[in-house]
Amino acid sequence: MKDLKTDLEDNSHAEAWAISSAQNRFPKHAPPDPDPSSSSYTGDFALPRNLQKWEDPSSILNYDTLRTQQTYTEEFGGSSGTRSAHPQNPSVRDHGGLQMNDIIEINKILEWDPRTMLNNLSFLEQKIHQLQDMVHLIVGRRGGPATMGRPDELVAQQQQLVTADLTSIIVQLISTAGTLLPSVKNSLSAVGPSLPDQQLRQLGEILSSSSLGMDAALPPQPSDGGGPKVPDQPNQVDPCGHSSNEHVEDHESKEEEDLDDGENLPPGSYEILQLEKEEILAPHTHFCTICGKGFKRDANLRMHMRGHGDEYKTPEALAKPHKDMSSEAVIIKRYSCPYLGCKRNKDHKKFQPLKTILCVKNHYKRTHCDKRYTCSRCNTKKFSVMADLKTHEKHCGKDKWLCSCGTTFSRKDKLFGHIALFQGHTPAVPLDDTKGQVGAGPSWIGETNEDAQKPGRASFSLGSDGEMQNIMASVKGSADDPASYFSPLTFDSDNFGGFPEFGRPPFEDSEGAFSFLIQGSRNYPPKRGGESSSNNLS
């Protein structure tokens, strides 16, 4: 009952906070001099796209939380609810939508105006304070009695709220700073409506890569990683709202290999073809006109056609077509991705064409499709292109060099390069190494000297009872009365020359050994050495 209560409280708290922060935002960015053209622009074009984007299950926020989950599994232990919880949380989504809208307006309208700047800054300050309070609240709750109800969801909600507000703070900070720099302002205006996407994307990457997660120390970061760098990172402009972002890096690097091979064709010097999504995803591209069977390759189709009659068996019919049309082939063909807003789409401002149909297919599948193929060995890596999976499977399991961040490498030098590059990453010590490492000697000796319960001695005395009695007897035999030899040595009152560090009667250890010898029995009392003897100075 009590748990439920706290739970409710949490929820209400979180919501209240969201509302308050949203309210706070409203008055601030009401532009001092609203520009009707710009607002209509926003309404017509940018807003729907943003909404579309935010409806997508893998919004940037979600991406962030996923990434942070990976990094901080212990902390947010097993918060698998996050993913499912997010789309069902209307407050957060509204929040996001509003926010995007606002940012665009700010970007459009902000000119360098000290008053606006001051407004903005004070607003930011206020919001950071709020955020601080929020984080305090979370910290306090975590420290206090654990909420037993549904901690996962709660944590997720709080995280989302914090992320959302952090994001908006950072974006505003960037845009505020951006108005100061003429060059940045230009680039800002040039990039236009897709800018917030870029920024958010970058922010997402900053958040995820810096592994700082939700730390309050974040806001300063975008100032060096944000605005000015935007034009240099064309790959990140891609606003793909596809379902799984987990392996963005892989794809981007691959696409780079596929496409950015130094080709810089001037726009208009080539013919742009755009295949439809269905065409791209169709398993077969060549169909038999007679029976309708589909084939992946034209050659296979031609082979197939032979079965439909002798006329298809002539060398002409079997020959590779279009060989002689070299004059027409002069026109260079390039391909556009049918996905609107994609950088490979011809309508994109910085359109980069795809070279071949195969490139189109791979690009479309990698960037805009589900990753249907899961590696059967590691069960974690997913791919949308079969060939990628096969390439991965060649290496999967061989990556024995592991970094503390979870990245694996097939080569040791690559791991060390990675570690040299990043702060805070360490080589991970293999498991068999940690559990091994026992000192010399068999295990039964264990802690012979330290523990009073000495299994070693016990078993020793059991095992060699007879021998020890022999020893005892012979010692007695060789010296008529061993005590006469030992007694003067054992307690010598003025002898403090033992050793420089601390006092200890000279015969302490031997005494133990002898008592053991002389008793020769299997249940001698466990000795508690040390205390009495080392205190003898006091």
Added chain:
Amino acid sequence: MKKQKLSSSSSSSSSFHSDRENSNNPFDALSDEIVFLILDHLLPRSLDAKSFSLVCKSFYSIESLHRRHLRPLRTRHLPSVLSRYPNLSRLDLSLCPRVSDSTLDLLSSFPSVSPSLRSIDLSRSRFFTSSGLSSLALRCSNLVDVDVSNATDMRDAGAAALAQAKNLERLRMTRCKMVTDIGIGCVAVGCRKLKELVLKWCLGVGDLGVGLVAVKCKELRTLDVSYLPISNKCVPSIVKLPYLEDLFLEGCYGIDDDGLAVLKDGCNSLKTLDISSCQSISHVGIPSIGSGYASLKHLNLSYGIPVTPTLADGLKKLSMLQTLKLDGCMVTISGLKALGDCCASLTEISLSKCAGVTDEGLSFLVTKHGQLKKFDLTCCRKITEVSIAHITRSCTALTSLRMESCTLVPKEAFMLIGQRCAYLEELDLTENEIDDEGLEYISRCTRIRVLKLGICLDITDKGLSCIGASCPELIELDLYRSAGVTDTGISSIARGCPNLEMINVAYCNGITDTSLAALSKCSSLNTLECRGCPLVTSVGISAVAVSCRQLTKLDIKKCGNIDDSGMIPLARHSQNLRQINLSYTSVTDVGLLSLASVSCLQSMTILHLKGLTASGLAAALLACGGLTKVKLQTLFRSKLPHLLLNHLEARGCTFHWRNKVFQVEVDAKCWKLQIEDDNTVE
């Protein structure tokens, strides 16, 4: 303090009485801080602090608060010791044979220790694992200095555990052979403040590990990567270390002239460079040293390229060079001459075991380097009195001269040394032709502290008496197989050199108990070697044992007249004894057992003891709780119970089994002839 009081009391008896009533104890007037200051001046290794603490309760507590350094013998007493000394900053566990994880856990969870502990030495300890190191590193957050040398069982997990000590500045990992790049990588990432890192003999560490250390630990001042399987690949990152001062690349076969050429581009701060035994380095690389490190002060080129004019040319630009070691190099006359023309700032040259050192080259060299302080000519067998004449004429400031086995130097040459080198503090004349007259001249070097006269068959009591009469600062005297020495000589040394700490009279078979009785006057004596002195008996040993309380090392091998009655006083009085060799003596079970009361005893060599039985040995071994090393005859291996041996090994004791046959001793001259025969056969 007391004197002051007395004087005041004598001046007025009335004030004396009032004084007495006001403060019964004059020490009450002393604040703890003042006593601390006084205690600061006590010698660190002496027993004075201990004696002080035994005076009274308040002194005891003052001493407990004052002590910063501790070197315990057993880990068993750590709980009480740690609670007694709350301000410990340095803990040296190198005397503890067994330091297990539970010890380290206890240590690091001790509330007074964990914040104050800054330095820990585990260099000779075994049985700890990564979990112990981990708790140490995590809980003792101020740990700055860790020595885990010789942890041959330690793997990457151990290194990773150490890497959690973020504030570490000094880490020594000599001979941690199981640690690989991964472990060192963890250390590099974790301990960013490292200033000194010793990876000598860490054979599992290669280019990647060293490279990463150099990338991550920018504060490094000292880096020792001797004998590592590294190549030129890691050199560029080492070069970029901004503060590197000492770089040790001894025995790095993978580093060649190209690597050295890269080295010269950076490391402006480098002061020490050791590229001894780097066999891939040739003359081509040397100029890069010369042009690269203007600030270099110490250079070690031992066991490397021949000393030729080319080499000397390469070193010409090193204007700050102070120390040059060329041990074991091939030396040409022209090379030595060229060396004389460069590096005018040199104060120390070592040419030990160099082939080709002749009078001509050496004479030229020393005339140019008049300011030399230390000169090592060990085994330069071709030099004669010409060299000595030049050395003594030019290098009058010489403090250390080592010329072991310079057999062509005639006895007259030693007079020159005595006449001209008044500042000598260390002189090694082992296996030289020196005689009593030479010694008489040597005795003019009144500052001499270390004198080695081993295998000098021509010296007798007469010469030694001169040394005893005029060298009061002598600390170490080696008379190994100088059989002309007898009791008279030793007695005069004992009288004249009260600070004597080490003396070796092995195989001086004229030595009797009289010598030992005389030596018992030297209260600082810590090492006594009287191996093969058949006339020495238990009486002499008893005399030494009773008076020389600092005795830590005793070798009485082949002193057949020493028996159990000598061991009992030893056991009773020499409570600092750490190492003893009893082979071939008449000690029996009883003597051995009584030695068990010496709690410091760590190393025992007991071969060919006729009176020793397996059972007595077993009892003695069990009783000596601190043993780390025992040399025994192989036949005892089967006689001792297997479980007993296991138990002792678990306590941290290692056994060295020897199967030597009983050897009959020959006299000194025969022995020398034998040695010379062996040499010529080789």
